[in-house]
Amino acid sequence: MIVMLISDESKVERQYIVRFSKDLAARQTEESWQMIECAAIPELVKAVRDKIRTDIICVDITIPKALELTMELRKNTPSAYIILIASPSISPMTYMRPSIGAESLMLKPLTREQIQEVLSEALGTYIRRFYKPDENKVFVLENKGGRDLIDYENxxxxxxxxxxxxxxxxxxxxxxxxxxxxxxxxxxxxxxxxxxxxxxxxxxxxxxxxxxxxxxxxxxxxxxxxxxxxxxxxxxxxxxxx
Incomplete structure (x- = not known):
């Protein structure tokens, strides 16, 4: 199973990211996907506290405390693919750091075209990585429901x-x-x-x-x-x- 966490207080943005990701996942993989939606910071805090295993993380870091929580998510799942939603008013020095290790970026105001372009590249990259994982970093668990990639650190x-x-x-x-x-x-x-x-x-x-x-x-x-x-x-x- 591939687990994707989406944290965005904008209902419109969040729902479109979920909907487009599900459509893309259905077309590119036969794996089952779980979409975890965090509509507010307390839900993201709970995901961090519960150490939910995530494969793909998409977080709006313009929300207070979201950046720090994203760092915790990275610690919980070192191999996760992280997509950040930022603002041109935020210096890249704030979020482009090794402790976060983001691989994709979307800048507000988000448009459907930007969401589709970034997610298409991000999910495509992760899916290729999922089927050809670095087994020095993750344990590949095959079962009837598909496969899970579990960080050795976890x-x-x-x-x-x-x-x-x-x-x-x-x-x-x-x-x-x-x-x-x-x-x-x-x-x-x-x-x-x-x-x-x-x-x-x-x-x-x-x-x-x-x-x-x-x-x-x-x-x-x-x-x-x-x-x-x-x-x-x-x-x-x-x-x-x-």
Whole structure:
């Protein structure tokens, strides 16, 4: 599923962006799309707080606090394609910065022609990226409903249970068929096997309790540590990789 978030207090602009994006998506992909509309800042705040996974973000930064919230959205989904709606009265130095990483820009007053031109290029670029992703940056999850691209930075751990593997992002869980052995080989040292049922993102490890046979990840996730994998974990600690 491809998730697009549109934040614009102008109902006319927002609805046209949604309508045109849906039409373009239907013509260019067979994937299912979810459009999240934020008509006011509190709704955008909620999207940030809930760490909603987004693939494409379109935000009107002429609204107070919208620019700061866009930075948070970028942190939540590093690989998202960001489209900014700005004004000629706002200096580009304000929003053209690495912490936002916007790839497309629309300037007010918006016209249908401008919206169509920018969205056509933006969605076309993202769709090509979606089908040929950089697998060094995102985990590609294939399922019956299509595919999801999940930033490695957002993955806390993989858990094997019920004859499936579950990917946990801290706010959502994705189930799929695979084995931790194959994932461990594929993901290399960015993820560490600590138990026969768990493969964890080493960047999410907060504390290691060797005597208690457990790991504490960010956001208070506790993961068991088995004797079998304790020596390898000690090697990572000795090298300073954890």
């Amino acid at each position: 993955i806390y751990f993989f858990e094997s249970r019920e004859k499936r593997v579950f990917l946990n992002t801290g706010v959502r869980e994705y189930g799929f068929y695979d084995t931790l052995e194959q994932l461990e080989e594929r993901l290399m040292e960015g993820f560490i096997r600590c138990h026969r049922s768990f493969l964890v993102n080493r960047n999410k490890i907060e504390k290691i309790f060797l005597s208690q046979n457990r790991l504490l990840l960010k956001d208070d996730f506790e993961i068991p540590l088995s004797r079998t994998y304790k020596p390898r974990l000690k090697e990572f600690m000795a090298r300073g990789d954890i």
